[in-house]
Amino acid sequence: MNFFKLSFIPVLLGLLIIASVSPCYGNTQVDNDKLNQNYQFIAQGFEQLNMDIVNNIYVDDAVYISETQDKGIVFGREKIIDLYQKFFNKIRHKQAKIEIDFRVVMRQFSDNQSTDVGYYLVKFHPGDDSGEPVSEFAGKFVTVSTRTSKGEWKISVDSNTRSKPEFYYSAKPMPNWYYGRQFIQHSTPQP
Numbered sequence: 001m002n003f004f005k006l007s008f009i010p011v012l013l014g015l016l017i018i019a020s021v022s023p024c025y026g027n028t029q030v031d032n033d034k035l036n037q038n039y040q041f042i043a044q045g046f047e048q049l050n051m052d053i054v055n056n057i058y059v060d061d062a063v064y065i066s067e068t069q070d071k072g073i074v075f076g077r078e079k080i081i082d083l084y085q086k087f088f089n090k091i092r093h094k095q096a097k098i099e100i101d102f103r104v105v106m107r108q109f110s111d112n113q114s115t116d117v118g119y120y121l122v123k124f125h126p127g128d129d130s131g132e133p134v135s136e137f138a139g140k141f142v143t144v145s146t147r148t149s150k151g152e153w154k155i156s157v158d159s160n161t162r163s164k165p166e167f168y169y170s171a172k173p174m175p176n177w178y179y180g181r182q183f184i185q186h187s188t189p190q191p
Contacts, residue, residue: 029176032107034153035114035145036178039102043181046100046122049088051081058155059146065159067139080158095127101180102141103171112147113156119168120160121183136183138165 038057045053058077065073066083074080091098104118120139126132144157165185173179 031109031114031147031153032176034151035107035116036104036176038145038153038155039104039178039180043099043101045084046088046098049092049098051084051088054084055081056154058158059148062155063157065157067161091124095129097125099123099125099183101183103168103173103179104177105171105174107174107177114145114147114153116143116145116177117141118178119163119171121165121168121180123183136165137162138168139163140167 038054041054041057045051055077058080060077061075062077062080063073063075064080064083074083088098100120100122102118102120104116106115106117108115118141120141121136122138123134123136125134139160139162141160142157143155143159145153146156147153168183169185171179
């Protein structure tokens with residue numbers, strides 16, 4: 001009996017150590033679905049030129065780091081929404097439309113945070129009277145989301161840089177991570 005108790009103690013200690021080191025949080029299908037839904041809200045907000053759709057996906061003290069060199073770091077949900085709304089007003093003034101979508105290529109969970117890394121693609125549809133073709137630009141992004149006490153995932157850090165659209169198009173889908181509407185890459189006609 002003593003031998004059994006003594007041999008069980010190292011096993012029990014080993015299990016306790018593994019349990020304390022192993023991540024037992026986050027990476028559930030429900031968490032992935034909630035995180036993925038934020039990208040759908042952003043895409044919908046861009047299509048409708050309406051940031052009210054995404055107003056609630058940012059925490060109040062969120063931070064936005066833009067790819068543009070002439071803008072500083074934006075602090076606070078209201079200022080982030082205001083920045084986007086001004087951009088949308090410019091698009092609306094041109095009687096144009098805009099689409100955006102994302103492809104998450106890495107997602108890391110820890111306690112009540114999740115970090116997504118991926119690519120985005122923006123398609124700009126000029127007004128009908130402009131005579132200009134549809135154009136696109138792309139970039140890389142890092143988004144940190146925080147799980148609230150209500151179990152919602154809200155963006156706390158939103159950062160992006162520019163990149164070639166080819167990176168978006170060549171990104172491979174990952175199970176359970178947002179992969180967008182899969183914009184189709186238009187090939188250039190060969191002479």
